[in-house]
Amino acid sequence: MEGQPDIKIDGVTAFALPLATSYRYAIELKSSKMSIWMEDRISKKQWYKGGMAKTDYVSDANVIPDATVADYVKTSRRNSESTMKWGPTTGADFASTGVDGVVKARRGGTYIIFVTVTTVHGANTPVYLLKNNTSIQVAYPGYSQGNIGSTSLSTIEVLEKNNELTVKCSCKLVDTSYL
Known part of the structure; x- marks a missing residue:
């Protein structure tokens, strides 16, 4: 798609509870192609997959209607922390x-x-x-x-x-x- 902005996000993640291996990551959108880079923070082993078209990571099971490639990258963004400021919970349950x-x-x-x-x-x-x-x-x-x-x-x-x-x-x- 034309007009997609180039985006790069990075951070740290883990796939289990604390004390599990954590990984540095970067997700980048360039010329409407997504790439993902990860590095084990202890062993420094790296993994990279680049040049992915939207069909490489979107299926009928996870499609977001009318989402652009940039929307998928932005939903990967991770940030957090501090004293919670809660909005009211709705619903009778x-x-x-x-x-x-x-x-x-x-x-x-x-x-x-x-x-x-x-x-x-x-x-x-x-x-x-x-x-x-x-x-x-x-x-x-x-x-x-x-x-x-x-x-x-x-x-x-x-x-x-x-x-x-x-x-x-x-x-x-x-x-x-x-x-």
């Missing part, structure tokens, strides 16, 4: 005071849980999603050309009545975060 960062299940069921944390650029500490004070997911922040970014965590969880969900992080936020 959950309760939140909007103050303490705890969202409590009012009834059991299987739920899709999505968290967005918006931080200042350069934040470099992980964001944890906790279920009853046990970490179930972690995301590490990234950085994109000096821009503010958002870290997203998502999972499908079985919750019992009164289970609690919490997000923990320790960097400066720039906007309301949502669970």
Whole structure:
């Protein structure tokens, strides 16, 4: 597609809970082609895949209607941390005071849980999603050309009545975060 801006984002991520191997990464969009570079932060082993067309990473299972190539790169952006500023939780299945960062299940069921944390650029500490004070997911922040970014965590969880969900992080936020 013509007119796609060149974009580069980078950061640190892990694919398991803390103490697992973490990786530096860069995702770049140049001339409507995406490339991904990763490096194991301990062994320094590297992996690279370049020149990917949209059909290389988008399928019927993960397509976002009307999304541009740049939209896919931007959704990869990772950033995080600080005292949470909670927006009110909506829906009859959950309760939140909007103050303490705890969202409590009012009834059991299987739920899709999505968290967005918006931080200042350069934040470099992980964001944890906790279920009853046990970490179930972690995301590490990234950085994109000096821009503010958002870290997203998502999972499908079985919750019992009164289970609690919490997000923990320790960097400066720039906007309301949502669970």
